[in-house]
Amino acid sequence: AQTIHQWPVAEIKAVGSPLSLGCTIKGKSSPNLYWYWQATGGTLQQLFYSITVGQVESVVQLNLSASRPKDDQFILSTEKLLLSHSGFYLCAWSLGVNTGQLYFGEGSKLTVL
């Protein structure tokens, strides 16, 4: 069975500090991976997607970056956090690129002060 794990569960960070959120998928070879984000009171929106190792496409420009260093790992990061980065970050995987069915991780709650 496939499992998806995100870390950390929650972070409180200062404006201007760096950030790294991680996501690992087990039990699925070469998954399509995604980062979604929901600002407090906002809607879920896709930030990045990756079809294969080393390839990441940006969907929304939010001064964040993503990398896929391994087949089962997806990292979201920034060198300098903004207040507007606060929210809930969800990693997800899918079996194809146009299936519509996403399997989400537990999420990481980020508070920027």
Next chain:
Amino acid sequence: GQQVKQSSPSLTVQEGGISILNCDYENDMFDYFAWYKKYPDNSPTLLISVRSNVDKREDGRLTVFLNKSGKHFSLHITASQPEDTAVYLCALLATGGNNKLTFGQGTVLSVIP
């Protein structure tokens, strides 16, 4: 403007009644329509979905209706139960890859005994 709108932020239904959740959209390019269910402190999970060539689909107590001319998508839950209490998110996908689901803001359904 918002491409996908769930006009009711909340809905309260008596146990045993029918819950009707609505979603309106603007983009003619959407061809996959889904409802995701989210419990507090959990991530969204896919509940039911249809492609644009289907205008109705039933699955147990769940029925989805797609009105393409009216750009309206709805979920009906019959014999509503307290365990149906959750946030319901409509999620739409346009053909073109990267599984960029466009989510609505969500409707909080409360089923009271």
